[in-house]
Amino acid sequence: MNQLFSETPISELLKVGNTFINLSVPELIEHAVKKNEGVLASNGALCVTTGKYTGRSPKDKFIVKDELTENMIDWSRNQSISDDVFNTLYRKLTNYLCIKKDRYVFRGFAGADPEHSLSIQIINEFAWQNLFCRQLFIEPSKVNLNQYHSPFTVLSVPGFKADPATDGTKSEAFIIISIKHRAVLIGGTEYAGEIKKSIFTVMNYVLPQKGIMPMHCSANQGKDGRVALFFGLSGTGKTTLSNTTDRLLIGDDEHGWSDHGVFNIEGGCYAKTMRLTQAKEPQIYACIQFGSVLENVVLSSADRTPDYTNGSLTENTRVAYSMSTVRNALSSSQGGHPSTIIFLTADAFGVLPPLSILTTEQAMYQFLSGYTSKLAGTERGIIDPEATFSTCFGAPFMPLQATSYAKLLGNFINKYNVNVFMVNTGWIGGPFGVGERIDLSFTRKMIQGALDNCLNECDTVNDPIFGLRIPKSCPGVPNHLLMPWNSWHNQEAYERASKALAHLFIRNFERFSNVPELIRSAGPIKGL
Known part of the structure; x- marks a missing residue:
């Protein structure tokens, strides 16, 4: 040494x-x-500020x-x-x-x-x-x-x-x-x-x-013991969508997948609090109590009540809390092999389907691509959503060759017969600034449909540009919402935006020189 x-x-x-x-x-x-x-907020949490660095660098x-x-x-x-x-x-x-x-x-x-x-x-x-x-x-x-x-x-x-x-x-x-x-x-x-x-x-x-497969994902378990994984970058909804009252939370953000099953790497959660409400995210809201740490959340001057709508310090306001405060947490922080994997992406182009069913090859392609939109505050300098590709949905934290992680994932998907879906939690009807963010209630219904196995035998439509299988129906979701082109008033604009994003996918994937053709061809259709 x-x-x-x-x-x-x-x-x-x-x-x-x-x-x-x-x-x-x-x-x-x-x-x-x-x-x-720091100071104590009215809910008992310790509230601190972090100066000029309010996100990762x-x-x-x-x-x-x-x-x-x-x-x-x-x-x-x-x-x-x-x-x-x-x-x-x-x-x-x-x-x-x-x-x-x-x-x-x-x-x-x-x-x-x-x-x-x-x-x-x-x-x-x-x-x-x-x-x-x-x-x-x-x-x-x-x-x-x-x-x-x-x-x-x-x-x-x-x-x-x-x-x-x-x-x-x-x-x-x-x-x-x-x-x-x-x-x-x-x-x-x-x-x-x-x-x-x-x-x-x-x-x-x-x-x-x-x-062992390390994963930047949330994990939870249903009452039937079936485990689900939620991959996605900050702002795509991992914490919100995995922390529900009807399922046991294994962990919020980081996990390993071994031949024994899934285990949490951490002992707590680090959740975004910007625009947090008790009505929309009651599980997270309830965990903010004595012992938790609020980062860069502005308090009212009168009674120190957190103002989760105030982003004057940063959009990346956070809370750190122990899994012991999560009412529906699985005490062992370990579960069996997942039956469902969900990739979450926030598409700023507004063209990806709200819900897609993936093959193993498509799953490996999307995993290597790691497409989403960086949202304001998650990194220094990000003000508006910005299209990005983050390999393995966590490139800054993946030190080895990306293909080594993708191979592990593909092997585990095939070995344990896992169903894989991609859910767009971003925009529909147009890009950011024109379209609207997909309603959280509909996203939850899509997640539920994926977990309930009611989509496995449903009729599907192939996306003509991205090659993704889109379910024609999902319980609780209007059928027209599932087809992204239906939400756009201008079909030519939709096609241009779709092709623009497809070209970004293809150009990004060129850096993976040693990927088998089966995986490479699982992306958007070339020559558009």
């Missing part, structure tokens, strides 16, 4: 000043409030290129950085923490399946971020402590700002993952989502090497 990394071992760092390890929720809240890191995330990662990482999608830069910043971070009076440590796990869990240790400068970690990851009591060894350590030090000119970063903020050193360095940004996603990135490196 590089000498610089071992100059100040973590064990020595934690002996300096006041180190608080695995404080309780009330204790962490007391520390955060006393230090003016992908351009500031790096993986150390060394003898372990050089031939493993897909460097076309991941930024490399040298071991020397990592070690220099590690030394500066530890020196910075040594002169700070207090530091907070969370020791726990990622991965609810004990056989495949990862021991983690997160060292925070701020008490509120440590509370976030306690809510988002798996508490030590949930897994046998005898399994806690060789933890992957995250140093999250927002107060330390890098100097790009001397530190080798692109800005004051940085997220640097070293597989060799089993460590992540985070500095310059207070956005807690960077902690969550850095651990997910590590799991996406580790799990495939054990034959």
Whole structure:
């Protein structure tokens, strides 16, 4: 191991000043409030602001290129950085923490399946971020402590700002993952989502090497024991559509799929709160209570009531809460093999069918494409919805070659005879700014139809451009709504928009040079 990394071992760092390890929720809240890191909202949640960084900063995330990662990482999608830069910043971070009076440590796990869990240790400068970690990851009591060894350590030090000119970063903020050193360095940004996603990135490196499919998806289980997976980027509805009263929630955002079945990687949920209402999303609303963390939510000055319609700080307002507060959560956070997979996309072009039935090859094509529209606030600089392709519905967190994840998915779909659907939660009747967002109540009916297996034998129509099978009917959904062209007043405009999106799909897929023709031909029809 590089000498610089071992100059100040973590064990020595934690002996300096006041180190608080695995404080309780009330204790962490007391520390955060006393230090003016946040205030209590009227619903009991701790409300904090994260400054200029209110979303992830992908351009500031790096993986150390060394003898372990050089031939493993897909460097076309991941930024490399040298071991020397990592070690220099590690030394500066530890020196910075040594002169700070207090530091907070969370020791726990990622991965609810004990056989495949990862021991983690997160060292925070701020008490509120440590509370976030306690809510988002798996508490030590949930897994046998005898399994806690060789933890992957995250140093999250927002107060330390890098100097790009001397530190080798692109800005004051940085997220640097070293597989060799089993460590992540985070500095310059207070956005807690960077902690969550850095651990997910590590799991996406580790799990495939054990034959396990890591997934950026929600998962739930029906009363009949049948499991469903919901893939999709932020803003497509994963949390909203998977968290329902009639099904048990396995997990909100990140899962593994092994030969045992599905397991949650996390111990909590990180939900968007912009325009949250009790009527539309009662399950999420009820979870915002004492112990949860509200990020960048504006409070009324009078009684500290959260205003979920106020996006003055960011559209990406968030809440972190423990799975223990979810009334219908599956306590084990593990389920069997899924019977249904649903890809969620928010189509800003307004041309994708609200509901499609996919073959295995189409599923692998759509999975590799990962099409959706980035919504305001999920990343810095995103103001209006923007068409994007995010491989595996989570490209920033998938360090290996995309095809390795797609092969795992295809194998599991065929092995366990899984039904796959794509649901467009975006626009119909025209693009963003012209058409309307598909009504959530209809989307829920489509999801229910997919879960109830009532679409397997229904009559279908093939989309002439995208080649997708569209059900002619779905219980509770007007038939005309299922055919996207029916919602457009101008059919020529619809055709132009469809072809424009199809060309984006085809051009994007050209980067996958080693994909079998069966999968490549499962996309939009060429030569239009």
